[in-house]
Each structure stands twice: as C-alpha cells, then as structure tokens.
Amino acid sequence: DQQVKQNSPSLSVQEGRISILNCDYTNSMFDYFLWYKKYPAEGPTFLISISSIKDKNEDGRFTVFLNKSAKHLSLHIVPSQPGDSAVYFCAATFQGAQKLVFGQGTRLTINP
C-alpha cells in the first residue's frame, strides 16, 4: 500500500522555466511533509518541508504547496537551473511516528 505517491517518474524542463513536482498521499494522519533531493552516487539531502498547519512554505527558489483536502503537495522550483537536475523524493510523517514514508521519486532534468 503506497501511502505516498509520485506518479511522474521523470520531468524535463527548460532552464529558467518553472519546475513543478507533484506528490499525493493517502494517510490523513500525516501532518508533516518533506522533500529530499538526490544526486547520483550521493545520499538524499533535505530540501524543504511543510507542516499541515500551513499551505505554503518558501525557501529561495523553492516553494512547497500543500492542499490537505486533495491530499496533494507540490514542489515549485523557479527559476530552474541545471544544478537542479536530480531525483526528488517526497516524504511524509506524523507526530509520534517512528519513520518517514517516501514516494517513488521523480527524476528532474533541466535542459540548457
């Protein structure tokens, strides 16, 4: 049972344009959501997060939007840069949980 889903395995975007990565979840108990970024031959690194009490969180070029009613979150990258090419994982957790649940990942390629 995949509680966190990233339905797009890959995404290709032109440099300078907006990249939008999507994530859906099924467990209503989730109250905290995170995005991780992974380069080849490296471990994932934390990128940005959002609590369920918010619907938007911004950090520089990265913004995460949360739509609780739709159980959907998205990561916006504006403007996209070649260094943003990586695999992005969405993850979710809740207060008292002992683990995060990850999505399948989306490979983002930024074309010059």
Add this chain to the structure above:
Amino acid sequence: DAGITQSPRHKVTETGTPVTLRCHQTENHRYMYWYRQDPGHGLRLIHYSYGVKDTDKGEVSDGYSVSRSKTEDFLLTLESATSSQTSVYFCATTGNPSGANVLTFGAGSRLTVL
C-alpha cells in the same frame, strides 16, 4: 552527511553468500534506518532502530536482519544474498522522526549480487 559513514561503499558478491553492511554515526541520534533504493520503487524501508537493541521491520524486511549494539553503529546483514537484493543501500539517522526533525543520509552502499 559527514556524521554518517557507510561501509563498504561498493561490494560485489555471489548468490548465497552472507553480506554485512555497516552504518556508523557520530550524531548521537537515537533513530537509525536502512533503506534500499531501486528504480521505480524509490526509497523503501528495510529495518529501523529506535534505540540500542531496539529494532523493527520496515516494508521490505524479508531476507534482511539488523543489529544495534551501540548507539553509533547499525548493521544490516543479508544472511544469504540473492540477485533481487542487488541495490543501493542507504543508512539514515535522526534524533526525532516526526515533525521538523529531518533524516540525514549516508552516501550509500552499492551491492551487486551475481
């Protein structure tokens, strides 16, 4: 991820042989995790630990065992490796897995089972 060291970083082994992967942390984090990453499956949790000698299964625990005798070390053992266990394995740690306390990952261990 300077505080998490995985060893070995690369290993090639044959079907049926035992394999142990080691994760060492200097963060003094209570929680430690082993994930495997496979195309189309993302990061899947194998086992995790919530304290010394306290471990629990994740979603893909069959064929794997773990041990944690010290806070800083978390071992993942494949008793008899199979080709389906060819993967990249990541260790991760956190002081608190809920809310804003994020996971810190190691650099990964690539295992090939022939």
